[in-house]
Amino acid sequence: MPPETDAASLREAILGASRPAAAARAVSSVSEFLRRHGAAGDNHPRAFFADALPALLFRVFVASPDSPSFIDLAAADPALAELLASLLSPSGPLLAAVSAADRHGLLRFVFPPERLPDWLRLALSSDAVSSSDEVISPLLAGRVGSELHLSVFEYYLFWFAYYPISVATAMATATAAARARKALPSISEPALKSIGRIESWMSTLASSASRNLGQKPESSLYLKLLYSYLKEFVPNSCVPPRNSGGTLLHRAVSDGMDAAESFRRAEFFVHTLIQFWLIGDDFSPLPVQIYLAYGLPLSPKVHTNATLVERPPAPGVGDAVKLFVMYMNKINACVDIDVPNVLEGISSFKETCNSPVGYWNPLIQRPLYRFLLRTFLFCPMGVEIKNVAQVFSAWMAYMEPWKAQKEDLDGYDLAPPGGRNVQRVTEGKRQMCEAVYTPEWENFVLSNYLFYSSLVVHFLGFAHKFIHSDVSSVLQMVSKVLEVLAASTELLGLIYNVDAAYHSRILGSSSCYLDHVLKYVPSIREQLQDWEDGLSESDADGSFLHERRNSDLRLFSIDEEGAYNLLQLLLLRAESEIQRLPGDAVQSFQTLDLIRSKMKKIFRDHIESSQPMNLPAREYNQHHGRGEVFTPKHPGPWKHSLANVNWMTRPISDSEVAWLARLLIRFSAWLNETLRLDRDDSDTTSTGPTNVNFDGNELSSVGGPKDAARMVFVGACSLLVLVGQSILHFMRAHRIRINLRILASKKFLTAVMLYGLFTVARNVLS
Template sequence: MSSSPSLAMDAQNRAHDLAASILSAASPPQIAAALSDAAAFLRRHAADQSRPFFSIAFPSLLCRLFGFDSPSSSSSSSSSSSWLDLAAADPELSSRLFALLSPSGILLSSIAAADRHDLVKYVFPSERLPEWMRFALRSPAAPSTLAELSPLFAGRVKEDRIQDSYRLQLSVFEYYIFWFAYYPVCKGDSEGSVSGVIHKKRRFRLENWTSSLPVLSATGRQPGQKLECSLYLRLLYAYLRAFVPKSGVGSYQPYRSSLLHYSPNEEEDTFFQAEFLVHTFVHFWMVDNDFSPLPVHVCRSFNLNFSYRSVLGETPPTPGLGDVLNLFVKYLNCGSSSAAEGNEQMVYAKSPVWRSSVLGDIVRPRPTVECSVGSWNAVIQRPLYRFILRTFLFCPMGASIKNATQVFSLWVTYTEPWKTSEEDLVEYEKPMAVQNQEKGDDGRGARQMESVYTPSRQSYVLSNYLFYSSMVVHFLGFAHKFLHTNVESVIQMVLKVLSVLTSSRELLDLLHRVDAAYHSKPSGPSYAVDDAYKYVPSIHEQLQDWEDGLCESDADGSFLHERCNFDLRLFSDGEDGAHNLLQLFLLRAEHEVKLFSGDVSSNLRALDSVRSQMKILFGAHIQKSHFSSKSLVSSHDQHQSRGEVFTPKHPGTGRRTWADVKYKGDWMKRPISNTEVAWLARLLIRLSDWSNEILGLDRYDERESENTGPTYVEVGQDTVRTVDGPKEALGMVVGLIISWAVLLGHAVLRYMRAHKMKVNLRVLASKKFVMVLVLYVVVSVLKRAAFGAFAISGIM
């Protein structure tokens, strides 16, 4: 009896020693030794489920894997690089880490055993959660209500009476996956802070992440090394293959048709594990800081009104997630069988996503019909659409276009699932050196011939119609906004979009048919025959839900007006239609290319290809414009109203005009760019708002614009006085000057109100202006100091 406590004490001591060796491992040999010790410890204590390892050593292992400080350290400055970071430059270390962390490794098998016996529970830090989940856990909503909002809340919400909020209690596997999903988010936040993109800072506790992430580390990715084959992406693909079935969520619901036969079993446990993984990646990577994280019908069902918009604002998504999301979407879409997608009519459920079924003492979340129809595509549609759209709309001026390019590639991948095959995912299975040796060209030509749209994919296109329609129009607004920053890349992106839409005659005909059905009234025999009419109500509801809360006054460069998200404008002839936007894009692109010095033949050929694709898409002849000043001036006059939308709205020398002082609200509310002093910009925005409120410029009265004539005041004879003495004469002159100044001020204010002008002091926050001002002050001080020293020397 006395040997059992001694064995437990010995295991705890060994766990403490292992934790210390893990935390002290910095070089690849030390890390390899620590990994060997951890694997040996797990094998030695597999019989007693290795409780000491998961309670003592496992948190330290997570600290070193993902690169945040030790929980025992009270200083936020002492930090070191993550092991995933160091493995990027050491293939042997990468192989060792993959062997330990892979689904078939000793760590994951021990985690499964620990969860099977329910040995350890962890509380995930709320400050690391996606932004909207943090605020939801602080809300007064009941845990049962939170469980209905997201599968991640089901059965995991625990009350925290100390902080008067809720927290998430996770199993070992869930805790590990949460940290695994948070790693690229933290990396993207660090990249954004370095590149000048402003994001909401997450509050850090003792477990502060290091600033020496792969983007900043000297041991990061080498030039020419493909990021797609990094250790993190290889692990992600391994977890998807092991835990997420490609056939969709419906394959693990054998008893979903009857509640009487519903019972927890191994297949359902596998389903819930897969569902947890997918929703974790969706919420950490896609939703995160979205101010409309929940579908509109879910909020209406529970009568919820979370003020996420006032807290989160219109911030762009976390940058640098394009690669992980590209793999994530490729895997899920690659497993979608065309038969399963083509035979099911799209159901846009109005009921909440999750329900609960209670059998005895067992409370388990049960998926509803919405999850059982089709595949994983129904889970990622709305989050992915809003992720891509928010990237295009809220990308601040002055930011690098690299992140937008990655998101654009993600969008194209999602719209062409027929071009994704198992061969595209082979590179994630093995290291790059092995792939280069085994890669061959056999069968590649045949696969390329089959990578086209076929009628069997019709249901996929119809259920994701907004990706092929509204998203194109929003992207054209982004292209106009960033055309001057990288002309060649933007032109190639526009050409790629048009190539996707015109890649197949069947696809183009389908897009036209649905657009015609959307803008026509459902009547006549065509309504009963054509399947496109059946999808119109769902597309209309998706359009309102997926673009919920977005408007032009809050998103600089967008074309969303008050009720614009109730219509499709890809084939519209209006001012905001894709046809007119593309014509204006051609004119502006030609003008930008003309300013280049050197060979511009490739860009001109790309523009010719754009014209050719426009002829196919719209079925109209697009006239080719020429490099003449008259044509450019006439086109500028013709689109003068549209030109204000596409003017780069960031402070800079030579780019500020009097028209910018009109300030309709979008320029003052845009995200702060790296060309501004952040704290000064915020101060000047508040000062401008206060000045506009005091002067009455924030309200407009039409009567003021009508009474523009002079005002005559009739002076009575009893008010006439004589002026005696120079003192009264001087007072009269001063009063006259003051009266003239007041009249002039009233005239200026009346003119500004009539023309809807406002005070805009934000232009003074430009770094160039502040630098010039500081240099002027420094030079003035130096001149005075030099003059004083010269005067003193002259006196001496």
């Protein structure tokens, strides 16, 4: 049978496989086809790459509402997982065929534009960007007009990186379909069948993910493939090993790939993962300096463009990002790229070679920071906390690179054919070799200082937003953040000294060390402005950014937006929430006590000792007393104090009508400003008693019922004004604000509607 016929039949078999058994047969057919034609020496016919390969990559890495991807099907079928691992591994037949196709220059591919990140698609549509393609991203080096022409290997990497985005899209579609089914019981029969397939697939994934309860979950096939690709394409050294025949990445010169080409592949792979996962749909994808230096048409404030909007990263990407961060942290300190023949001719990001933290870390810093911050800021209410927990774990792994060890990554190794991975170390040995912070990591911490300072405060804002959703999970995450900061006295001292230098406070250390810390302050100030460019939320979203965004570090600040006061307030809210939880809450209270002990270690020498002197007695009692505990759900309509965390700026909850809540928030803010309730009564000057002088002619002319009625009316109005002024004086003195937001409660509106219907029905019946 001609190769073209074989490729066409393979394509039909691949596209028609919707069950694990059919997918296994299709994968086996592909492997057999590649081995047969590779052994025949015909260098894999062009028809396979033109017809079968796009269909294979689509079915392997794209999940649609009608049928899950092959990788998703493999989660419940070990046989299919083994076949896919054998086909897609770096030493497998598919990548060997891909390498041969690129070596012979068979063809180029165009990745579907609709599946590209938003900003990358916008860059391709702009002709003015072409002069700075290499500066923007190595991914754009192959653009031809408004299309991105990729080699076969690059085309494969794009589909591989797109898989987590595809899963997130499919999950969102499945969730929306399930809600539609509940909301519309009279939905059509074809739609019901489609929804049934989605729910069946979702239940299969759920059961496969939890089939080993009580045990550490096994890494997914995708994560194992990711780890194998990272080891193969992004090694510790860009110099090919001597006396070696070469691998897919480390080709000998005779194989047509030198060290520079090997490095370009590694750089392309890293940038592909960064663009699809970390940058994604970020409205400010590039540093501001690049916009200014090259005059790019994409403005730093591009979020004002309707094409790119504020949205959180795709859910489910966190696990892949964590593995990526762990691996890059492990190799970053030992990567060797100072070889002249490697860097010769590579102009993108050359300045990062001289960075004290290596080559790869400066490429990851800004995208990862914005990825984490966008997750914490724009995560919608009602989302599953596990999606945020995955992103949170990536942040923790990045903050502690000294703990990255090979044993942590052994679980991601692909199992040998017909076998299983074996745990290489025991738990006792694992505990003995745990690493801690040492001064050798000082440059890393200083270069990534915002991860240890500003991002912590923003995370506390997220914790306040979601403390009602899952108080136990939120407290566990808060405890982990404080554990990282308090794990080392040297690390905590370094973080505080930089904060003191940033705010021009006197350091209790030598002038030599002061100069060493001060030289990092300008870069930290620049990072703070650039990495948080344009990220803010509206007043109704409970953000801690909207008032003074991009302006200051507040980890050791003593004001209301400082980390210490946010933590104190969070503990009050959490304690009130725990008391409302059903069942045993001992674990949650233990976490609270653990957080308090870590707070003392972190803030005792810097904030707690001076806290009573910096807060008025009334505010200090509200923070530390037990009389007025934070009321979580629905405060009184007129009540507002420090312990209420400004209920007008808390997130819109599911129990409110969103548009009405926003309208009432604006109206309440206008009333508070008009009546000057946003300031203390002490700010107003006291005017003493008012003397009223009466004209003798007017007193003699008073008479008749008309004048008497006018005097009574004026007296009543004066009494009302006096009462109103007394009420306003009382509200200003006690810091009470008008808050009409409770009128947007669905329960309140339902009660009003029922009362109205009852009244109308009673009048009609009577």
